[in-house]
Amino acid sequence: MKLSPALQSLETALQIPIHASIRPACCLVIPSFRRPQSHTQTSTFSTTLNTLAKNTGRPKQDPRITLIRYHLHHPLTPRPLRLSRQRALRHWTIHRAAQLLLHRNRYLRERELERQYNAMRGAMEELRLGVGDGGRLYRQAVSRKGIYGGLKVGEMDGVVTNGGIPVEYARAQTDGPPRVGWDHSWTRG
Amino acid sequence: MALPAYTIRPALRCLRRAPALGSGSISSSHSFKTSTSKQDEATVETTTSNTPPPPPPDLDPNTVSTRREERLLLRTKGVHPIGSRRRRAALQSSDNVPFEQMPYQCFQEARKVLQEDRESKLEQITEMRRRIARWQNIPAEECGGEVAKKGKLVRMQKYLEELKILADINDPVIKKRFEDGMGDMNRPIYRHLADQKWRAYKRLLLMQRISQMHIVPDILAHLDPTAEVSLGFGRRNVQPGEFVDSRVSEMPARLNIQVFDQSERFVSIAVMDPDVPDEERDTFCSRCHFLAVNIPVSPTSTSVPLSKLNKDDHIVYPWLPPYAQKGAPYHRLTVFVLQQDQTSFSADGRVDVEALRKGMGRRRERFSLRRFTQGKNMHPIGIHLFRSNWDDGTDGVVQRAGIEGFNVEFTRKKPEKLPYKKKDGARYR
Numbered sequence: 001m002k003l004s005p006a007l008q009s010l011e012t013a014l015q016i017p018i019h020a021s022i023r024p025a026c027c028l029v030i031p032s033f034r035r036p037q038s039h040t041q042t043s044t045f046s047t048t049l050n051t052l053a054k055n056t057g058r059p060k061q062d063p064r065i066t067l068i069r070y071h072l073h074h075p076l077t078p079r080p081l082r083l084s085r086q087r088a089l090r091h092w093t094i095h096r097a098a099q100l101l102l103h104r105n106r107y108l109r110e111r112e113l114e115r116q117y118n119a120m121r122g123a124m125e126e127l128r129l130g131v132g133d134g135g136r137l138y139r140q141a142v143s144r145k146g147i148y149g150g151l152k153v154g155e156m157d158g159v160v161t162n163g164g165i166p167v168e169y170a171r172a173q174t175d176g177p178p179r180v181g182w183d184h185s186w187t188r189g
Numbered sequence: 190m191a192l193p194a195y196t197i198r199p200a201l202r203c204l205r206r207a208p209a210l211g212s213g214s215i216s217s218s219h220s221f222k223t224s225t226s227k228q229d230e231a232t233v234e235t236t237t238s239n240t241p242p243p244p245p246p247d248l249d250p251n252t253v254s255t256r257r258e259e260r261l262l263l264r265t266k267g268v269h270p271i272g273s274r275r276r277r278a279a280l281q282s283s284d285n286v287p288f289e290q291m292p293y294q295c296f297q298e299a300r301k302v303l304q305e306d307r308e309s310k311l312e313q314i315t316e317m318r319r320r321i322a323r324w325q326n327i328p329a330e331e332c333g334g335e336v337a338k339k340g341k342l343v344r345m346q347k348y349l350e351e352l353k354i355l356a357d358i359n360d361p362v363i364k365k366r367f368e369d370g371m372g373d374m375n376r377p378i379y380r381h382l383a384d385q386k387w388r389a390y391k392r393l394l395l396m397q398r399i400s401q402m403h404i405v406p407d408i409l410a411h412l413d414p415t416a417e418v419s420l421g422f423g424r425r426n427v428q429p430g431e432f433v434d435s436r437v438s439e440m441p442a443r444l445n446i447q448v449f450d451q452s453e454r455f456v457s458i459a460v461m462d463p464d465v466p467d468e469e470r471d472t473f474c475s476r477c478h479f480l481a482v483n484i485p486v487s488p489t490s491t492s493v494p495l496s497k498l499n500k501d502d503h504i505v506y507p508w509l510p511p512y513a514q515k516g517a518p519y520h521r522l523t524v525f526v527l528q529q530d531q532t533s534f535s536a537d538g539r540v541d542v543e544a545l546r547k548g549m550g551r552r553r554e555r556f557s558l559r560r561f562t563q564g565k566n567m568h569p570i571g572i573h574l575f576r577s578n579w580d581d582g583t584d585g586v587v588q589r590a591g592i593e594g595f596n597v598e599f600t601r602k603k604p605e606k607l608p609y610k611k612k613d614g615a616r617y618r
Contacts, residue, residue, distance in 0.1 A: 085365075086288060090296045093361045097299035100306055100359065 254278040288362065303359045310356035317349045353377045374488040377451070384449040387417045395572070398430035402521050404574060407463055408475075408558055417447040418526055418571035432519070433511075433575045436582035439589070441479070441495035441508035446486050446526055446571055455538050457482040457527045457567060458493070461556055462511060464520040466599065477556035478522065480505040480549075482529070482540045505545050506553055510586050511577040516599035519578045525558060526571035540565065 046053075052060050071077060083091060128138040248262040250270045254277045259270050270277060286292070289300065324342060329335045357363055357378035364382075366372055372379030392414065399405055405412055420427045422437045444458065460479035467474045481503040484493055498504055513520045529538035562568070587595040 086291070089288070089361045089365060090291065090293060092364065093303065093359075094295055094299040096359045097302040100302060 252277050252281045254281060288365070306359065307356050310352055314349065314352050314356065317345065317352060321345050321349065350377060354381045374447075375451075380449045380451070380488055383417075383447065387447075387449075391417065395429045398574060399572065402430060402574065402576075404521065404523060404572070408461070408523060408525075409569065410559075412569060412572060414569070414571050416449065416526060416571035417445075418524065418573045419445040419447075420524060420573045420575065421445075427573075427575050429574055431575050433522075433577055434582060435510065435512055435577055435580055435586045438522075438575070438577060439510045439582075439586045442524070443492070443494040443496070444524065444526075444573075445491050446493055447491045448486060448488055448570070451488060453485060453487040455483050455529045455540075456486050456570070457529060457540070458484060458495070459525045459527065459556075459558060459561065460508075460522060461525070461558065462520050462522050464513075464518065465554070466514065466517050474555050475557065476509075477506055477553040478509045478511060479507070480556075482542055482545065502542065505542065505549060509553065509592075510590050512583050512587050512590075512592065512595060513577055513579045514595060514597050514599055515579045515583075517579065519576045522575050522577055524573040525569050527562060527567040528570045530566045530568065532566045538566070 049063065052062075124138065124142070127141065128135050131137055246258075246261075248258055248266065250262060250266075250268045251272075253259050253262050253270050254274055259274075262268055262270060291297075321342065324332070324338070324345065327338075329338045332338045332341065354377055357376075358381075360378075363372075363378055367379055367382045372382065374380055374383070395414065399412060420442050422433065422440060422442055425433075425437055427433055427442075442460075446456065448454070458479065458481050459477065461475055461477050463473065463475040465474050465476045479495060481495070481498055482505060483503055484498065486493070495508060500507070511520060511522050529540060531538050583595075
């Protein structure tokens with residue numbers, strides 16, 4: 001049988017018989033008088049590769065390194081990406097502009113959030129001090145009484161409770177929003 | 190299988206360009222018609238005999254692309270061609286569009302964004318300048334005392350400097366100019382870039398050498414270099430901590446002091462050797478090899494050749510060649526650049542050279558930098574160091590400099606005999 005040229009060169013580079021199992025008579029790489037030794041080794045604890053354990057005259061090298069070098073220098077491997085001076089400068093310019101835009105967007109978003117927070121805080125402060133009811137409305141608005149369990153609606157006047165279900169668990173926790181946005185047909189009980 | 194495009198493109202380009210330039214050398218060299226070439230030669234001879242030789246073609250080091258033209262350029266103008274031959278060939282056929290006008294859409298959009306940012310930064314700069322001017326006119330009582338006002342102004346000035354750098358830091362042309370070494374050190378952006386570059390490697394190396402050779406506890410308690418100092422002897426540049434042959438360091442060094450903050454200032458330069466063996470006290474002492482004061486340095490005037498300094502205005506101790514006696518350990522030669530700060534009695538920080546000469550006398554031995562800087566309002570901004578050892582040239586160097594008492598060879602003391610008597614070897618036979 002014929003092997004592809006890439007496989008053949010791999011075989012010579014690595015000195016391992018790729019098709020040894022297919023053609024046991026092959027003595028291209030491993031001389032036949034040595035082969036029984038490598039086959040008779042049955043110890044399970046040695047992880048040394050046959051190619052490394054074998055006593056050839058040449059210096060031994062890790063087959064992984066050989067493989068990496070083989071593929072790096074293969075003619076079909078594309079050349080490494082190298083930018084010319086001008087192109088690198090253009091690339092740098094575009095990168096800096098993109099970073100600048102990202103930074104600006106982040107900055108604007110933060111400012112907007114800050115503005116919203118301050119507006120809400122001002123409104124609550126107005127509710128607390130400016131309404132003139134001694135802060136009663138404010139206390140009712142921020143009260144978290146009963147949300148983690150408590151009485152049902154109507155049993156305690158003025159305080160809305162949901163009968164002991166924490167707000168976090170009012171709906172089953174899902175990764176995304178529901179497919180139907182709002183279930184209008186739903187009624188309590 | 191077709192070859193990848195990039196392997197053939199430059200060659201094709203050259204071939205395409207060849208007839209346009211009128212160099213038919215390729216076709217003629219490959220033709221087998223000897224008769225036609227002979228005819229050509231004959232015509233060439235006749236033309237040269239009749240008319241004077243044509244003037245050499247106008248060769249541009251950016252675009253010459255044949256060996257012959259390169260040689261001609263080197264011979265006629267003495268200029269080496271720039272870049273690779275392949276690049277020069279590519280430049281010939283390209284229309285030289287300036288970098289900013291390159292017709293790439295994304296690039297142009299990016300430039301627009303950057304320009305917009307720069308304009309907003311410039312607005313901020315003018316606004317900041319206006320504010321600083323206003324705050325300077327407000328009396329100190331209104332803004333919480335003299336200290337508070339000064340602190341506020343300093344902070345504002347710092348922010349202004351930051352803005353100046355931010356306005357230019359995204360400009361590709363500035364980056365290119367800096368990488369080419371064409372930056373104008375009067376502009377804050379180039380000074381900032383140079384500082385960053387120095388701190389990225391050279392300063393780290395220098396600090397490592399300082400700590401390895403124990404300069405910091407031995408000579409000064411603390412060092413924070415803010416100026417780049419490079420040192421050389423003649424054409425030889427010296428890396429920090431390198432061993433320098435005594436024959437090389439016989440001539441005065443040339444220094445290059447690059448400061449990264451704007452202003453003209455006066456510096457002193459002290460070269461000292463803290464490893465002079467002192468036999469009487471069985472220790473080491475120091476010696477001053479060079480001392481000069483009032484040397485003007487600014488971001489643009491960086492070169493300070495020690496041999497060209499004015500003897501009357503600057504030099505307290507002229508250059509004494511570094512030397513080491515045979516058998517002694519190596520000597521660390523340390524070059525300090527000390528900035529002379531303003532004092533109450535001299536507005537520009539000048540030091541009186543005459544008084545210094547009288548006060549120091551002719552004694553270079555036992556020079557202490559701590560003592561020297563004590564009452565003078567000086568602080569070290571730059572440092573460089575090299576080492577010197579006894580070598581073959583030391584003898585000649587020392588004799589030429591007229592130094593006495595150099596011909597000493599240091600040897601190790603023999604260890605004392607152990608107190609017990611060694612038994613004779615006969616017993617062990």
